[in-house]
Amino acid sequence: MVSCIEENKNMVFYPRAELASQLADALLGKSVFSDAHNGLFLAAPRRTGKTTFLQADLKPNLEHRGVVVVYLDLWADQRRDPGDLIAEAIGRALQPPLGLIARTARKAGLDKVSLAGWLNIDTSKIGKLDGATLPDALRALIEAAQSPVALIVDEAQHALTSEAGETAMAALKSARDQLNRPGDVKLMLIMSGSDRDKLLRLVNTGGAPFYGSQIQRMPELDAGFIAHIAGLVEKQRLDLVPVDQKLLHEAFQKFGCRPQFFMDALGRSLSPLSAISGRFEPAVLQAGQAQQQADEAQMESDYLSLNPLEQAIVWRLLEQGSRFRPYDAEALRFYHDKTPKKANAQQAQSALESLRQRTPALVWKSARGEYAVDDAAMHRWYERRVQAGTWPPQALQHELR
Ligand SMILES: Nc1ncnc2c1ncn2[C@@H]1O[C@H](COP(=O)(O)OP(=O)(O)OP(=O)(O)O)[C@@H](O)[C@H]1O
Ligand SMILES: [Mg+2]
Numbered sequence: 001m002v003s004c005i006e007e008n009k010n011m012v013f014y015p016r017a018e019l020a021s022q023l024a025d026a027l028l029g030k031s032v033f034s035d036a037h038n039g040l041f042l043a044a045p046r047r048t049g050k051t052t053f054l055q056a057d058l059k060p061n062l063e064h065r066g067v068v069v070v071y072l073d074l075w076a077d078q079r080r081d082p083g084d085l086i087a088e089a090i091g092r093a094l095q096p097p098l099g100l101i102a103r104t105a106r107k108a109g110l111d112k113v114s115l116a117g118w119l120n121i122d123t124s125k126i127g128k129l130d131g132a133t134l135p136d137a138l139r140a141l142i143e144a145a146q147s148p149v150a151l152i153v154d155e156a157q158h159a160l161t162s163e164a165g166e167t168a169m170a171a172l173k174s175a176r177d178q179l180n181r182p183g184d185v186k187l188m189l190i191m192s193g194s195d196r197d198k199l200l201r202l203v204n205t206g207g208a209p210f211y212g213s214q215i216q217r218m219p220e221l222d223a224g225f226i227a228h229i230a231g232l233v234e235k236q237r238l239d240l241v242p243v244d245q246k247l248l249h250e251a252f253q254k255f256g257c258r259p260q261f262f263m264d265a266l267g268r269s270l271s272p273l274s275a276i277s278g279r280f281e282p283a284v285l286q287a288g289q290a291q292q293q294a295d296e297a298q299m300e301s302d303y304l305s306l307n308p309l310e311q312a313i314v315w316r317l318l319e320q321g322s323r324f325r326p327y328d329a330e331a332l333r334f335y336h337d338k339t340p341k342k343a344n345a346q347q348a349q350s351a352l353e354s355l356r357q358r359t360p361a362l363v364w365k366s367a368r369g370e371y372a373v374d375d376a377a378m379h380r381w382y383e384r385r386v387q388a389g390t391w392p393p394q395a396l397q398h399e400l401r
Contacts, residue, residue, distance in 0.1 A: 015056070027040055039191065041199055045377060048221070054071065068142075070141075087137070093141055155192070155194070166367055169202065198372050199215050230245045240279075248285075251265070251287070265283075269281075295381075309343050313326070313352060317373050
């Protein structure tokens with residue numbers, strides 16, 4: 001059973017066809033009360049299935065409707081500039097439809113082809129996008145493929161960490177405005193990210209590229225996923241019928257709705273080598289609880305390893321979220337209250353910098369100087385502790401001092 005689950009990923013894959021279909025309708029402007037035709041911004045925590053959903057559910061659904069889908073992950077190569085990555089992905093998508101036109105043109109001795117009478121493309125440079133702006137390239141793709149185009153940008157918040165990335169985002173926004181008309185959507189933009197706070201920077205201020213759009217939380221894998229997994233277990237282990245789906249779902253939530261960790265614990269609990277004699281579900285739940293505790297212990301120890309000013313800054317970031325301003329009077333007063341020494345803006349700045357430079361980084365900064373905690377899971381940890389009255393974490397006082 002375990003090896004079967006591990007070996008055959010397709011078998012474990014739980015398709016989310018309904019969600020894909022709803023989102024595709026919204027993107028194509030078919031849902032009256034949705035703004036998705038202006039851009040769909042999806043946030044969900046790390047490892048909860050964003051990329052899988054975009055690639056294995058949404059992409060095929062859109063393709064099935066005749067849409068050309070360009071997918072790119074801005075995290076795939078962090079050394080590359082996000083602006084270049086976007087341009088390259090569009091260039092790659094342009095190749096197949098334009099290749100044919102270009103070959104015909106080259107055979108006829110032409111070094112430029114004219115597309116739909118308005119865009120001249122250098123046949124030797126197709127795919128490199130030399131000189132062609134992003135809106136022009138997207139328009140060329142739509143014309144050449146004779147179909148609408150959806151651009152899926154995974155981990156889109158990464159675009160905000162460089163000026164070229166920001167420019168690319170602004171160009172995409174302008175392309176959307178040029179190409180789409182009410183009831184006639186030619187360019188769909190889907191941006192996903194693991195951190196709502198960071199994605200917000202794309203939409204929440206007057207100067208943000210997609211000002212006015214909303215960030216939506218991508219739903220977590222639900223009871224349907226658990227039923228799917230339970231079905232697989234029951235098929236192979238008749239002795240375990242019926243599987244307690246409620247308990248498994250509870251365990252899945254303890255794992256932060258992250259399938260990978262959940263499946264791993266499931267596999268271990270079902271293994272003939274495990275020492276479990278009774279039902280396997282409570283063991284999975286227990287593993288979930290242990291994982292949650294381990295995650296939180298790690299965050300606590302990271303926090304406690306910071307100096308007082310750094311701790312105060314992280315605290316302020318967690319408390320303020322996207323309202324965080326690092327050096328305003330209130331922030332400085334806050335740092336002052338929480339630390340033994342009075343901190344000035346310069347000290348706060350170098351503390352912020354050292355929080356960014358740590359490995360792994362604790363703080364994220366956009367090209368425009370906006371900050372967020374790097375790991376959005378810290379917000380949940382913070383809120384849980386505030387609710388439980390255990391914030392801030394205290395270092396254990398050693399008797400021998
Ligand atoms: N629908 C699904 N059915 C089964 N397993 C899934 C499904 N979606 C995701 N997973 C599993 O969960 C893990 C994480 O998925 P994925 O990489 O899509 O998440 P992500 O949110 O994009 O992660 P990251 O934050 O690292 O980019 C993978 O091991 C994947 O196989
Ligand atoms: Mg991903």
